Amino acid sequence: MTALRITTDRDELDVALVHRFLAHESTWARGIPLATVQRSLEGSLCFGGFLGREQVAFARVISDFATFANLVDVFVLPAHRGKGYSKAMMRAVLAHPDLQGLRRFTLATSDAHGLYRQFGFTAPPKPQSFMERYLPGIYER
Secondary structure, rough: OOOOOOEHHHOOOHHHHHHHHHHHHOOOOOOOOHHHHHHHHHHOEEEEEEEEEEEEEEEEEEEEOOOOEEEEEEEOOOHHHOHHHHHHHHHHHOOOOOOOOEEEEEEEOOOOHHHHHHOOOOOOHHHHHOOOOOOOOHHHH
16 A cells, blocks of 8 residues: 555645545535635645545544534545545544544544544434534535
């Protein structure tokens, strides 16, 4: 396995690749406009995973950097899956100095529970206390 280089330098991100994956390949952000992706990157701590100069992975954290964080938009390009890159990304996210000492770190997943469980994520102990306003398909209208 080639070592994945992970950076939080937003200037290194391949924004077109992130947009293309989210808009066309993800199940959660299908149809998202480029301007929305750009705005989301500006307000987040972003992690890019690179093999040489090619970006192959991405994750984004929304946080107040004191009490709460939410992990979103995590992906490894299909051709690079099964090589441990998602685990490397998770280790980098959880080790980031600005994300230490948080009381709550959340995420939503439909199919990667096994991955996130390895890093201490569990179902909420009181799911009845969580609420959300969810607008599926908002980008495809």
